[in-house]
Amino acid sequence: MSLINTEIKPFKATAFKNGKFVEVSDADLKGKWSVVFFYPADFTFVCPTELEDLADNYAAFQKLGVEIYSVSTDTHFCHKAWHDTSAAIGKIEYTMVGDPTGTISRNFEVLIEDVGLADRGTFVVDPEGKIQIVEITAGGIGRDATELLRKVKAAQYVAAHPGEVCPAKWQEGEKTLAPSLDLVGKI
Template structure:
C-alpha cells in the first residue's frame, strides 16, 4: 500500500501553537483549515540552521500566499514556549506573522508520515491541501537543503487553476501560460499534446 498522502484526506490534528503576530499562545487544527487552501509545513527544529531561513522566506511571501487564499501552518516537534523564544531571538524571524504548531509528541508528524523516529524530529515535509481537505501535493526532503517558496507558490497557482477549471497544467506552468483543456478535448489531445503546446513554450 502506498504511504503517500496525495489524493487522501488530510489527517486530523489539533496542536498548541505560538502566534508570532500577536505574541500569544493559541491552537491550530485541521478543522480550521476546512474549506480553504492550506500548506502544512513541517521543519526539524527551532534553533537550527536551515529552518529559520525557510520560515523567514515563507513569511516574506505571506502576503502573496494570503492573497491566494492560502493558510500556512509551520510545525515542528518543539513546544510552544520554544517557538516563542525562537521568534524572539532569531534575527531572521523579526516581524514574523505565522502561527507555529507545537508537535512535541511527534504524533502529528507521524500521521503525515514525516517523523524521523531515530532523530526525534520531523523531516522537511510540505503538503498542499485543497478546500475539500484533500492533499494534492507533498514534498519531503532531508534536513540539509531548504525548500523553495517560489516553487511552492507556482504549484499552488497551478493547483488552484486545475481545481477551478478542470484543465491540467504542463511542466513549469505559470499564470498566463498555456494549459491543456483535457476536460473538453481529451480525445483529440491524446498522443498529440505537442500540437497544443511546444517544448519551447513549456521551457519558456
C-alpha cells in the same frame, strides 16, 4: 501509500502566532487552502532560511486565500523564544505549530522516529481537507517559497477548472492543457 487526495487526519496542538499562544486543529485547515510546512527543529541552520522565505512571501499566499502552518516537534514555547531572538524568525506572522508528541508529523508521515524530528515536508491542503501536493526533501536541502507559490496557484487553477491541467513550469495566466485523445503523441 501516497497521501495525495487523502483527507488530513485529526489533530489538536498549541501554536504561536502574532505574540499569542493559540489552539490549532485539523478543522482550522478546512474551508480554505493551507500549506503545512514541516521542518526539523528550531534554532538550526537551513530551517530559519526556509521560514524567513515563507515570511517574506506570506502576503502573496494570503492574497490567494492560503494559510501557512509551519510545524516542528518543538513546543510552542520554543517557537516563541526563537521568534523573540532571531531576526529571520521574528518576521513570521503565520502560525508556528508545536508538535512535541509527534502526532501531526506522524499523521503526515514525516516523523523520523529514531530522532523525534520531522523531515522537510511540504503539504498543500485543499478546502475539503484533502492533500493535493506533497514534497519531501532531505534535511540539508532548503525549499523555495516562490516555487511553492507557483504550485499552489497551479493546484487552485486545476481545482477551479475541471478538465484542464497545468504543464511543467506553468505560470499564472499561461496556457493550460485539456487532456484528450487529440493530444496523445502531440506534446
